[in-house]
Amino acid sequence: MLPDNLFLAFVMVFGLRVTDVSLGTLRTVYILQGRRIRASVIGFFEVLIWIFVISQVVAAISSWVLMIAYAGGFATGTWVGLWLEKRFAIGYSQLRIISRDHGEDIAEALWAENFGATVVQGHGRDGEIALVFSILPRRFINRCVTIASEIDDDCFVSVSDSRYLFRGYLGQGIRK
Numbered sequence: 001m002l003p004d005n006l007f008l009a010f011v012m013v014f015g016l017r018v019t020d021v022s023l024g025t026l027r028t029v030y031i032l033q034g035r036r037i038r039a040s041v042i043g044f045f046e047v048l049i050w051i052f053v054i055s056q057v058v059a060a061i062s063s064w065v066l067m068i069a070y071a072g073g074f075a076t077g078t079w080v081g082l083w084l085e086k087r088f089a090i091g092y093s094q095l096r097i098i099s100r101d102h103g104e105d106i107a108e109a110l111w112a113e114n115f116g117a118t119v120v121q122g123h124g125r126d127g128e129i130a131l132v133f134s135i136l137p138r139r140f141i142n143r144c145v146t147i148a149s150e151i152d153d154d155c156f157v158s159v160s161d162s163r164y165l166f167r168g169y170l171g172q173g174i175r176k
Contacts, residue, residue: 002056002066009060010069013053017073018080020049025081026090032161033091089138092162095145096133098122102152103130109147110134135162 002009023046030039053073057066097106103119110117110132120131134144141159148155 001052002060006063006065009056009063010065013057013066013069014073014076016049016053017070018077020046020053021074021077022081022084023049025078025085026088029085029090089141091138092135093138093141094133094135094160094162095141096131096158096160097148098124098156098158099130099132099148099152100124100127100154102155103132105151106130106132106148106155109151110144113143113147115140115144 002012023042027039027042027046030036030042053070057063057070060066097103099106103121107117107119115134115136117132117134120133122129122131132148136144138161145157145159148157
C-alpha cells in the first residue's frame, strides 16, 4: 500500500515511524506515572502504525531506501518523543531547595506565587539549614527554581519525579 514513487514511499515510512516512536515515548511516560488507560490507548495506535509500516518495509525488503527511512524514522521519532515529553511536561515533580539563610524567604516567595511549600529546619555539615519542599506540576519547575535562585543564588536545588500523589495542595490552585 506504499506509493510506487520511491520518494513518497520514503517520506511515508519515515513519517509514520517518527509518529509511532514518538507515541511510544509518551506511552512510556504514562506507564511510569501509572496512567494505564492513556498508556493503553496510545499503545494501540503506536502498534497499529508499527504493524502497517513494518509489513510494508518487509514486503519491499530489497529496497535499502525504505530500510534507511525506517531506521531514520526511528531515530528521529526518539528525538521528537523526548522533545514532546519535555514540552508537555507531563506529571508532577518534587522540588527540594536547601538554603543556609533564606529558606523562609524562598517559601514565602513560593507562597506569594500560589505554590505550595513546606519548610523544615535541618543541620548540615556547616551548620543550620532550611529545607523547602514543594510538589508541583512539572511545567512550573523552572519558574520555582528561578524564584529560589533570585533569593539565594547559592541554594541547592534537587528535582525528582513524583509518581503518585494523594491529597494536599499542589500550588496554582490545584488540590489533589
